[in-house]
Every structure is written in structure tokens, then in C-alpha cells.
Amino acid sequence: xxxxITGGAGFIGSHVVRRFxxxxxxxxxxxxxxxTYAGNLENLKDIDKLSNYKFIKGDIVDEExxxxxxxxxxxxxVIHLAAESHVxxxxxxxxxxxxxxxxxxxxxxxxxKNSWINNFKGKLFYHVSTDEVYGSLGNEGLFTExxxxxxxxxxxxxxASSDHFVRAYGETYGLPFVIxxxxxxxxxxxxxxxxxxxFINNIIEKKSLPVYGDGKYTRDWxxxxxxxxxxxxxxxxxxxxxxxxxxGFNEWQNINLVKLLCLVMxxxxxxxxxxxxxxxxxxxDRPGHDLRYAIDASKINKHLGWxxxxxxxxxxxxxxxxxxxxxxxxxxxxxxxxxxxxxKMYS
Ligand code: NAD
Ligand code: DAU
Numbered sequence: 001x002x003x004x005i006t007g008g009a010g011f012i013g014s015h016v017v018r019r020f021x022x023x024x025x026x027x028x029x030x031x032x033x034x035x036t037y038a039g040n041l042e043n044l045k046d047i048d049k050l051s052n053y054k055f056i057k058g059d060i061v062d063e064e065x066x067x068x069x070x071x072x073x074x075x076x077x078v079i080h081l082a083a084e085s086h087v088x089x090x091x092x093x094x095x096x097x098x099x100x101x102x103x104x105x106x107x108x109x110x111x112x113k114n115s116w117i118n119n120f121k122g123k124l125f126y127h128v129s130t131d132e133v134y135g136s137l138g139n140e141g142l143f144t145e146x147x148x149x150x151x152x153x154x155x156x157x158x159x160a161s162s163d164h165f166v167r168a169y170g171e172t173y174g175l176p177f178v179i180x181x182x183x184x185x186x187x188x189x190x191x192x193x194x195x196x197x198x199f200i201n202n203i204i205e206k207k208s209l210p211v212y213g214d215g216k217y218t219r220d221w222x223x224x225x226x227x228x229x230x231x232x233x234x235x236x237x238x239x240x241x242x243x244x245x246x247x248g249f250n251e252w253q254n255i256n257l258v259k260l261l262c263l264v265m266x267x268x269x270x271x272x273x274x275x276x277x278x279x280x281x282x283x284x285d286r287p288g289h290d291l292r293y294a295i296d297a298s299k300i301n302k303h304l305g306w307x308x309x310x311x312x313x314x315x316x317x318x319x320x321x322x323x324x325x326x327x328x329x330x331x332x333x334x335x336x337x338x339x340x341x342x343x344k345m346y347s
Contacts, residue, residue: 004075005031008044011043011190012128013081037341083158086194098161105165120174125177130181132153132155134150135149135150137291144299178239184220186316195258201323203279204330219251219252247296262277
């Protein structure tokens with residue numbers, strides 16, 4: 001099998017690439033990535049010499065390039081993760097999200113459809129999406145696969161649009177597809193613009209921890225390797241034209257999560273208990289901030305037997321340990337452009 005994984009140099013993509021390269025030596029895994037600020041080949045250093053892995057640098061927005069790639073290689077499956085993924089950046093520059101997340105997705109869909117149109121048998125387009133397409137929950141309830149789409153940020157609107165295009169290609173052209181919508185991931189190789197890695201880095205550097213609004217926003221957190229395992233299952237066992245919600249059954253209000261992280265960091269860094277918590281600073285809220293996300297992951301549990309394998313406490317400790325023992329990785333990222341980004345968003 002030739003498998004194309006897009007966005008494989010990013011956070012989740014690198015875990016998916018690693019899993020497929022290691023677990024399926026018979027597959028040839030092609031990782032297509034533009035290497036934006038979020039893409040980093042250091043994430044794949046441990047597997048990049050393996051013979052069933054190949055990296056291709058390229059932009060999914062470049063239609064000609066994508067078409068020629070699909071003419072050159074006969075892919076059996078696509079796992080599409082490449083995207084602009086940060087909500088705050090989408091508020092600053094929505095068009096960048098339309099280009100990559102919408103036009104880029106349609107380019108890949110078109111190329112796959114055109115190359116498979118004579119025989120869809122054995123082919124699969126797997127679109128990796130987010131729970132943010134469902135909008136915001138109140139204090140009660142869970143997102144199911146039947147929840148209506150109601151995106152609130154330019155990021156989630158662009159992901160919702162890409163989901164609709166995937167479904168439309170299934171209905172209109174018969175393209176075999178699956179979609180999964182997952183909650184917040186955390187773990188190794190997470191770019192330090194997102195809550196958990198940003199706060200780990202700031203605690204290390206004794207910088208303030210900018211909690212948006214009153215900190216009472218709620219997210220459902222899943223360890224990234226559990227997401228990669230779910231993607232593996234959905235790719236191999238998921239039903240054509242189906243959507244699967246993936247989540248951690250693990251809701252945390254931001255402020256409680258941040259306080260737990262501070263405790264773990266104090267312990268790991270041999271600091272006085274309570275020291276990191278003093279860094280918490282309430283800052284201006286994110287515009288259009290979704291109050292709560294929570295996933296009902298019972299369908300993937302019932303149909304494919306998936307459930308998270310690590311508790312949040314275990315996953316958080318593993319994550320903190322990884323960041324503390326990979327300071328070189330963190331330093332490479334937080335030098336250069338990152339400093340400008342930080343100044344622009346947080347000063
Ligand atoms: P990320 O930002 O860490 O990685 C995105 C990757 O895509 C990077 O390697 C980047 O270089 C690449 N990329 C961006 N634009 C590209 C382009 N035009 N052409 C080719 N490559 C391009 O993102 P992530 O957090 O790993 O998320 C991966 C996917 O999973 C996204 O589709 C995201 O919407 C979805 N998702 C993320 C989460 C989460 O919590 N992080 C949760 C659910 C779903
Ligand atoms: O739910 C899945 C989504 O989770 C993915 O689709 C996105 O790609 C991913 O970025 C993530 O989106 P969030 O906006 O939930 O993640 P983020 O880490 O940016 O923020 C988590 C919460 O923490 C959110 O309520 C905003 C808050 N926050 C975030 C940052 C960066 C802060 O309070 N301060 C911060 O500095």
C-alpha cells in the first residue's frame with residue numbers, strides 16, 4: 001500500500017507517521033508537508049532513515065504540484081492532516097486558513113478523485129478534523145456525530161467547510177471517505193503556541209501564564225498517541241462515508257488544568273510548591289471564545305473498540321517529562337520567529 005499522510009511533520013501528523021511507519025513495514029508512507037512554522041522534521045528524526053518512509057516537501061494549495069504528485073505515485077489511501085491549526089492565528093489571518101484548510105483540502109480531494117475515478121475499490125480518503133466544527137456547548141451535553149455544525153472561529157469555519165467538501169465528494173463522485181472529529185490533543189512535539197506546551201515553556205522560563213478571560217472555559221483533553229491509535233483504527237476498520245468522534249472523556253476547566261500543570265512542574269523542577277501558580281495572569285479573552293467542548297466517543301468505542309489508554313494525570317506527566325528532557329527541541333522552536341509571534345500576541 002502507498003499511503004499519503006499530509007501534515008506529517010506537525011504535532012499529530014508526526015505521531016501518525018511514526019505509528020504507520022513502525023507498525024506497517026509493508027506500507028510505503030509518504031509524508032507531504034510544506035514545513036510551515038508548525039512543521040518540523042526534528043519530530044521524525046527517529047524514523048526518517050527507515051526504508052518505508054519518504055518525506056515530500058510541498059504545499060497542498062499548489063494545485064499543479066498536487067496533481068502531478070498523484071500522477072507520479074499511485075496512492076491507495078490518504079490521511080489528510082495538513083492544516084493551519086491555531087485558533088488565535090485564524091483570528092489574525094483568516095484567509096491563510098481558507099487557503100490551506102479549504103482550498104488545500106479540495107486540491108487533495110480533486111487529485112484523489114481524478115486518480116481513483118475508474119476504480120474506487122480499495123481506496124480511502126481519510127479526513128482528520130476537529131470537534132470545534134460543532135461550535136460551543138453550554139454546561140451540559142456532549143457532541144455526537146449527529147450534532148449540527150455551528151463553527152464560531154475562522155479556524156473552525158474553515159475546518160467545517162473542509163469536512164463538507166469531503167462529504168460532498170463522497171456523495172457526488174462516490175469517493176470513499178471517512179472523517180474523524182477529535183477533541184484537544186496534548187503530548188510530545190506539541191508546538192508551544194497551544195495552551196499546554198506554551199505554559200510548560202513559560203513555567204520553565206518563569207514567565208507569566210496568560211489565562212484568557214476568567215479561565216472557566218472547558219476542553220476535553222486526549223493524549224496524542226491515543227489519537228494516533230484511533231486514526232489507525234478508523235483508517236483500517238472505519239466504515240465508508242462515516243464520521244467518528246474521538247475524545248478523552250476528560251473535561252477540564254482551563255484554570256484547573258493550569259493549576260494541576262503548575263503542581264506537576266513544581267515537583268519536576270524541584271521548586272517550592274505554589275511557585276509556578278504565582279505566574280498565572282488573567283488576560284484579555286479570545287474573541288468568540290467557545291465556552292465548552294466535550295465529545296461523546298461512544299460510537300468509536302462501540303464499533304471499533306477504541307478508548308483512551310492513559311489517564312490525564314499519566315499523560316500530563318509523560319508530556320512534562322518529554323519537554324524537560326527535550327530542551328534542545330524546545331529551544332530550536334522558541335528562538336527566532338517564535339519570539340516575534342509571542343510579542344505580537346501577548347504584549
Ligand atoms: P500542526 O499545526 O501541529 O501541524 C500542521 C502541519 O501541517 C504542519 O506540519 C504544517 O507544516 C503542515 N501544513 C500546514 N499548511 C500546509 C500546506 N499548505 N501544505 C502542506 N502542509 C501544510 O497541527 P496539529 O495540531 O498536528 O493538527 C493536525 C490536524 O488535526 C489538523 O487538521 C487539525 O485541524 C486536526 N486536529 C487537531 C487537534 C489538536 O488538538 N491539535 C484536535 C483535533 C483535530
Ligand atoms: O478541540 C480541538 C482543537 O483544540 C483543535 O482543533 C485545534 O487545532 C487546537 O488548537 C485546539 O484548539 P483550542 O483553541 O481549544 O486550543 P488552545 O490550546 O489554543 O486553547 C485551549 C484553551 O486554553 C482555550 O480555551 C483557550 C485557552 N488559552 C489558550 C492559550 C494559547 C489560554 O487561556 N491562554 C493561552 O495563552
